[in-house]
Amino acid sequence: MTTRLFDDEPGLFEARAQVLSCVPRDGVFAVVLDQTIFFPRGGGQPCDDGDIGGVPVSDVFEEQGNIVHLLPRPVSGEVTLRIDGERRLELMRHHLGQHILSAVIDQTFGVPTVIARIEDAGPHIELQSPLTDEQLITAQALAQQVIDRDLPVRAAYYTPDEASRMSVRGKITPHERIRLVEIEGFDRNACGGTHCPSTGGVLDLLVTGTKSVRGVFRVYYAAGKAARKARLDRGLAVLSMQRALSCENLSEFAAAQQALIERRDALEAHNHALREQLLRSDTALWAELSRTLEQGRLAAAILDGGDVKHLRAVAEILCAEQPSALLFAVRQAGQLSLLFMRSKSKSGPNLGAFVKDLCARLGGRGGGSPLLAQGVIPGGEAAEQAVEEVFDAIAREYDLP
Ligand SMILES: [Zn+2]
Known part of the structure; x- marks a missing residue:
């Protein structure tokens, strides 16, 4: 068993020791000494940093009563041990x-x-x-x-x-x-x-x-x-x-912080109410803009900017209300974000396949299920033309009895 010098002398940062064994292990050398000042990691304390005979130690741990030091190069004989004392x-x-x-x-x-x-x-x-x-x-x-x-x-x-x-x-x-x-x-x-x-x-x-x-x-x-x-x-x-926050002292700061938290909570509540209102009015708007086809109502549009997450919430409400299909492409930072959704029905277009095909042809990424698909493709006139054609193809399929 290695003598643990750090047990009684934790302030000892340099010592001499005899190398008992030094064997290759996983690309480094595992060194066991007769005594050591290196604390092995464990019990919530990391191991010490330092060197043995000038060779830096990368890890120290206990193994069957011995303390094993890992070194990139072999050492032998009597060596000097040094640990980072400040650490x-x-x-x-x-x-x-x-x-x-x-x-x-x-x-x-x-x-x-x-x-x-x-x-x-x-x-x-x-x-x-x-x-x-x-x-x-x-x-x-x-x-x-x-x-x-x-x-x-x-x-x-x-x-x-x-x-x-x-x-x-x-x-x-x-x-x-x-x-x-x-x-x-x-x-x-x-x-x-x-x-x-x-x-x-x-x-x-x-x-x-x-x-x-x-x-x-x-x-x-x-x-x-x-x-x-x-x-x-x-x-x-x-x-x-x-x-x-233009506060002169700690008590002013504490009051200002409390006021900020209250204001944040009020703004969040207000923001939530506005979002709910927007969701209701956009749902009504897209219901209005959709046309009636054989299998239900359908709305398709390329939009100049917009929140895809919000559009998805709108589409979810419309699809739940009655048989519907919503096809959105949103222009954003030179790209088109696609969101296609339809209600569950016995037959109908496979929206995932349409989005997957668009992405494959135009160098985008995306896909999904027959009922819900999302993707992103590089923007531009040709891309928008291709998206319009897909809108028409889906509408034709949606119109089939
Ligand atoms: Zn302790």
Whole structure:
């Protein structure tokens, strides 16, 4: 088994080690050492960046008690290991920051953390139930107090039996040896990650966003130097938004934001009503413009611009009302968008075949079923002539008893 130097010395960024094996695997080399400072990805923490004997390491993971390092070139003998120290420090700050945030939320609001990740789309924890913004800010302030108290942090291995007799926050995954991370007098949690030696090492912690996802409540956070940068970014964003809305201070900005949301909702409702009205009047218009044929009414037109989605809604209403066929071609950005629809009947033209044929002849794309077809073809006089001819052909078929 590889000796895990990062367990006891997470601040060790350079060390010597002996190469035990180096074998080709999928175009790279899998290297196992007698000891390592490289943290293998897992438990929500990504692996370290760095090099072994000057060769960059692309991945580090655990495999049957060993830690495997992937390298593009082979190494042998005694080698020097180096990891990106600044990145490791930030990972340690985020990891310990997460312990503190999860513990504070558990202790204060009784809401356990289901999962914690430093990788993916920003460091986050997922909670069993949602918290209000006020509760989150309270948790952030309490976490900052724990950071400011600079409490010692210790990690040690225990047998499952020993661990079961200790008070531990969260679940313990069954293992031969259980690693417990203890923040003195505050929290104890099972974790295999790297942490700062005391809470002050976290420097800063900021809740940066929330999201309800698959039945859990996700809380994004930043710690360490990333939190300091996030604070500055937030300050800049708020100042810019205040200026854009001509607000002198935060309370004016909050009021302006509320007014904007109300105005947006009112506009959306108004917009919806207008669309409904337009749909009714356009449905009446196209009913009026359609001619009566043997198998039902039919309207066909080449329109100069228009919303194809809206035309489809119009056609759907007309086709449901009585046997109808609606054939539209809409001129848009040098192209013709085709929308052909008819009511269900025993016989009648195959609109999909007509659109498919038009697209094949004119270099467009589209198709559909006998009842509904859509497509786009390059515009122009010749194309419009071809579309008119198709309109006539469909009308002839539609007129057959
Ligand atoms: Zn941890």
